[in-house]
Amino acid sequence: MPVSLSINSLVTAIILLDNKHHIAYLNQSAEQLLGYSGKQIRDESFFELVKGDFDQALLDRFSQQQNTALLEEIEIKTSTGVLTTNIVLSNYQKENKQYTLLELQSNEHHSRIRKDIELQQQSRVSNHLIKNLAHEIKNPLGGIKGAAQLLERKLPSQFSNKYSQIIIRESDRLSQLVDRLLLPSKPEEKSFINTHILIEQALELVLLQQKHPIQIIKNYDPSLPNLRVSPGQIQQALLNLIKNAAEAISSDGAIEIRTRIIHQHTIGKIQHRQVIRIDILDNGSGIPSSLIKDIFFPTISGKNGTGLGLSIAQSLVQRHGGIIEVENLETSSLDQEKRSAKTCFSLYLPVEKENDSKHT
Structure with missing residues (x-):
C-alpha cells in the first residue's frame, strides 16, 4: 500500500x-x-x-x-x-x-539513547579534565626549560651548554608529546577509506608490541561501504581499543573483531540511515561492574595504567558523530574455541554517502 x-x-x-x-x-x-x-x-x-x-x-x-x-x-x-x-x-x-x-x-x-547521551556528557567532562591535566603537565615543563635557558646564559661553558641543551630539547619533546596525546589534535582532512584497512593497520601495530602471540578472530562483513573520516584519528581510537583488549587477556586468550552495517540507527538523538558497527571482544577478566559506567572517564581503568586511552578514543570517535559503547558479555562466537567473551567494546560510526559529501 x-x-x-x-x-x-x-x-x-x-x-x-x-x-x-x-x-x-x-x-x-x-x-x-x-x-x-x-x-x-x-x-x-x-x-x-x-x-x-x-x-x-x-x-x-x-x-x-x-x-x-x-x-x-x-x-x-x-x-x-x-x-x-x-x-x-x-x-x-x-x-x-x-x-x-x-x-x-x-x-x-x-534506554540505549539515554546511555549514548550520558556517554556524550561524560566525554565533554573528560575533555575538560584532560585539558586541565595537559595544562598541569606543561606548566612545570615550561619552568624546567626556562631554568635550563637561564643556566645556559649564566654558565656559558661548553660543558654546561651540552647538558642544558639536552634539558631544553627533552622539555620540548615532552611538551609536544603532551600536545599529541592530551590536547585536541589539529583538524585532520577527512577522506573515504575502507573500514577494514583502518582495523588491519591498528591491529598490526598492537601485535608488533606483544610479547606473546594472540589469537585474532576476524568476523568481517566484506560489503561495508567506505567511511568518510580522519583516518589517523579513527585508527588511533581503534588502536587504543585493541590494545586495551590485548592487555586484558591472558597468554592463551583471544580477541574477536567483528564488523557489521546497521540501518536506521540512532546515536544520541540523531538517527542515521546507515551506521558501521565495529565490535572488539575479548575473553579477559571483564570490567568490574563498579567501573563499567565510568570506564571512559580519564584515570578510570580496570588495570594498571593511566586510564586515558579509552577517554581519548571516545573523544576521537565522537568528533565524527559516532559513539563507543561497552558491555560485559557471557557468550559470543569466541565460544567456538571454548572461550567465553567477557567484554565487548562497540564503535559506531555513521556512514556518509560519497555523493552527499560533494555538497558539504
Whole structure:
C-alpha cells in the first residue's frame, strides 16, 4: 500500500493492520525491529507472526473507537527473540480504507539513547579534565626549560651548554608529546577509506608490541561501504581499543573483531540511515561492574595504567558523530574455541554517502 515518506522514515517502528488484523505495511524501523521485510510478511496475520501479551479481542474493540490507547510493557516474540515494548494504538485512514496503526516503542531503544547521551556528557567532562591535566603537565615543563635557558646564559661553558641543551630539547619533546596525546589534535582532512584497512593497520601495530602471540578472530562483513573520516584519528581510537583488549587477556586468550552495517540507527538523538558497527571482544577478566559506567572517564581503568586511552578514543570517535559503547558479555562466537567473551567494546560510526559529501 502507498504510504507517506514521513511514516517510512520515522525512528519509531510502525505496523499497519487491515480490518482482519493482517499486516498491510511495515516501515523501515519495524522491519529492523522484527527482523522481517515488509514483502516477506505482508498479508500475514499479525497474531500468527508476532505472539504477544495481548489478544485479538482488544484490537477488535479498539478498531471501533476513534481515540488512541497505550499498552505498556508488552512482550513480543520476533525473529530475533523476545522484545519488551510499549505499543501505541491509533486509527489510520488511507484511500477510504481503515487501518490500525501500531507504534512499537522499544524500551531497550530508549534506554540505549539515554546511555549514548550520558556517554556524550561524560566525554565533554573528560575533555575538560584532560585539558586541565595537559595544562598541569606543561606548566612545570615550561619552568624546567626556562631554568635550563637561564643556566645556559649564566654558565656559558661548553660543558654546561651540552647538558642544558639536552634539558631544553627533552622539555620540548615532552611538551609536544603532551600536545599529541592530551590536547585536541589539529583538524585532520577527512577522506573515504575502507573500514577494514583502518582495523588491519591498528591491529598490526598492537601485535608488533606483544610479547606473546594472540589469537585474532576476524568476523568481517566484506560489503561495508567506505567511511568518510580522519583516518589517523579513527585508527588511533581503534588502536587504543585493541590494545586495551590485548592487555586484558591472558597468554592463551583471544580477541574477536567483528564488523557489521546497521540501518536506521540512532546515536544520541540523531538517527542515521546507515551506521558501521565495529565490535572488539575479548575473553579477559571483564570490567568490574563498579567501573563499567565510568570506564571512559580519564584515570578510570580496570588495570594498571593511566586510564586515558579509552577517554581519548571516545573523544576521537565522537568528533565524527559516532559513539563507543561497552558491555560485559557471557557468550559470543569466541565460544567456538571454548572461550567465553567477557567484554565487548562497540564503535559506531555513521556512514556518509560519497555523493552527499560533494555538497558539504
